[in-house]
Amino acid sequence: MNATQRAVQEELHRIAPDIEFESIDADEDLREEFDMDSMDFLHLVTALGKRFGVPMPEADYPRMSSYNALCSYLDEVIE
Amino acid sequence: MPSLGSDMETGTLIEWQKKPGDTVSRGDIVAVVETQKGAIEIEAYDDGVLESHLVDIGKPVPVGTPLAIIQTPDSGVKSAPDRATTAPTQASGEISSPREPVTVDVAGGLTQDAARGGAEGGRQKISPAARKLAAELDIDITRVSGSGPQGAIVLRDVRSGAQRDERGSSLADSASRLQDGTVGTAAESTTLKTATSEMRSAIAAAMARSKREIPHYYLSQTLDISCADQWLATLNSERDPSQRILLGALLLKAVATACVKYPEFNGTFDNGVFSPAASVHAGMAINLRGGGLVAPAIHDTHELDIDGVMIRMRDLIQRVRGGRFRASELADPTITVSSLGERGVQSLYGVIYPPQVAIVGFGTPTLRPWVGEGGVLEARLLMDMTLAADHRVSDGHRGALFLRHIRQNIESPGDL
Incomplete structure (x- = not known):
């Protein structure tokens, strides 16, 4: 697990403490897997944007649709 | 103890945020009360100085019971009301709710899986009052399932855990009483209802009233x-x-x-x-x-x-x-x-x-x-x-x- 994945898992746990990370499908819809609504997702994006100093524009939301997609996206924009 | 729902008969104080001698302003959080909707912050309705606490942490008291005395500039020192009173008193300076009660809404999202508590994810959360009661009753909290926010164990969980052996049919009791449209006494409602049924009961009572009257x-x-x-x-x-x-x-x-x-x-x-x-x-x-x-x-x-x-x-x-x-x-x-x-x-x-x-x-x-x-x-x-x-x-x-x-x-x- 790299630093990005660890950070994403930490923030997800803060928002959805009732979901075991091991129980989710990392390629499926992130909001469905973690039972997040739009406010939860906004909190996640806000927290990750602050943590990594990246803008996380809404236009890029489609690239953050699953856990794996989100981690890849972050790795790419943090470069 | 303000009424925070038409079905609420008792509430349990879990925290004081102001101590005797503290200055309070209208809107300040004075205390925190545990209800079936979670921990609710109780605000002062007057400016003044908190004179004394009247209710102990962890003990359920009927709605209407004065929680504390606030000395207000114009009222002078209020005498301590009878602790046993159950009638809501509205004398200025006491903390109570003048508002209409109620409000778990209900619309669509009722059938959330209540069993999906947060206990499995990491450390079990437990409220301080619940921890204290569990210690007093010698209950193993790892065997209690939480029904509070994020699956936290709250007082009612500890109580229902303690009652479970002797009252195995409590859930069925609550359900049948709900169906009859009858409401239990305050004492019954705190001891009989199981943890997961409490919020459901509150929703059921309000929605049954809605469908009956509106x-x-x-x-x-x-x-x-x-x-x-x-x-x-x-x-x-x-x-x-x-x-x-x-x-x-x-x-x-x-x-x-x-x-x-x-x-x-x-x-x-x-x-x-x-x-x-x-x-x-x-x-x-x-x-x-x-x-x-x-x-x-x-x-x-x-x-x-x-x-x-x-x-x-x-x-x-x-x-x-x-x-x-x-x-x-x-x-x-x-x-x-x-x-x-x-x-x-x-x-x-x-x-x-x-x-x-x-x-x-x-x-x-x-x-x-x-x-x-x-x-x-x-x-x-x-x-x-x-x-x-x-x-x-x-x-x-x-x-x-x-x-x-x-x-x-x-x-x-x-x-x-």
């Missing part, structure tokens, strides 16, 4: 929200995530603005009389991760701009999910807005939360075929909006105008 009528409209969606996207594209606006804020604002022009949908119906509210306190249905939902109010929604509504929504949802919100927010919505916006539901037909007289529901926005202006068939972002309103107060004709006004507000978000 002659609902229902209207629906389909809106083209493509323009609103584009407007939000443009607005948010230049904003940091912490400043972004969600569609939900726009919907709340649109409903609140329409309430000003159509006051018969904003207020309370009590004892055969409708009282329109002077302000719009839009209740927002928020589902809880542990199961159930609450609909606390955003005060004066009509006077806030869209950023103001969003800031309050963010703050409120965060506090509700964290299990802490204020008694006044829980007690006084004047209309409820409910949205199952992201769960694929096309339409949501709400159940009015008494004593309110209307609930507006929003379904999931989806791309659907739509014949727009000029008769052209296009794929547009559509959303269904419904109104459930009280026929004792309004008619379908006015309801239709009310919905049309909300639609116009949503279609021209820049004017809001």
Whole structure:
């Protein structure tokens, strides 16, 4: 697990403490897997944007649709 | 002990935020009370100095019991009221709630899996009062399942754990009493109801009353929200995530603005009389991760701009999910807005939360075929909006105008 994945898992746990990370499908819809609504997702994006100093524009939301997609996206924009 | 729901008979103090000798101002959080809706912060209704606490932490007391004495500048020192009194006393200086009780709304999202508590994810959360009681009763907390916010173990869980052996059929008892429409005594309700049934009972009692007393009528409209969606996207594209606006804020604002022009949908119906509210306190249905939902109010929604509504929504949802919100927010919505916006539901037909007289529901926005202006068939972002309103107060004709006004507000978000 790299630093990005660890950070994403930490923030997800803060928002959805009732979901075991091991129980989710990392390629499926992130909001469905973690039972997040739009406010939860906004909190996640806000927290990750602050943590990594990246803008996380809404236009890029489609690239953050699953856990794996989100981690890849972050790795790419943090470069 | 304020009433935080028509079904609430007792409450348990779990925390003092002010100690004797502290200065308190109107609106300050004085104490925290545990209820079936989670931990509720109790505010002072007067300025003064907290003279003494009258109730011990961890002991359930009936609604109406004075919790503390506040010495107010004009009243001088208040004498300590009888602790055993059960009648609500409204003498100035005492902390009690003058507001109408009630407010777990209910609309659509009721069937959350209540069993999916947070216990399995990491360390088990437990309230301080529950921990203390568990220690006193020598109960192993790892064997108690939590029903509080994020699956936290709260007092009732410890109590029901202690009672389970001798009262194996408590859930069935509660259920059958609910069906009969009877309500147990205060003592019964704290000891008999099982943990997961408490919030369900509160919702059931309010909704049964609604369906029994309120002659609902229902209207629906389909809106083209493509323009609103584009407007939000443009607005948010230049904003940091912490400043972004969600569609939900726009919907709340649109409903609140329409309430000003159509006051018969904003207020309370009590004892055969409708009282329109002077302000719009839009209740927002928020589902809880542990199961159930609450609909606390955003005060004066009509006077806030869209950023103001969003800031309050963010703050409120965060506090509700964290299990802490204020008694006044829980007690006084004047209309409820409910949205199952992201769960694929096309339409949501709400159940009015008494004593309110209307609930507006929003379904999931989806791309659907739509014949727009000029008769052209296009794929547009559509959303269904419904109104459930009280026929004792309004008619379908006015309801239709009310919905049309909300639609116009949503279609021209820049004017809001």
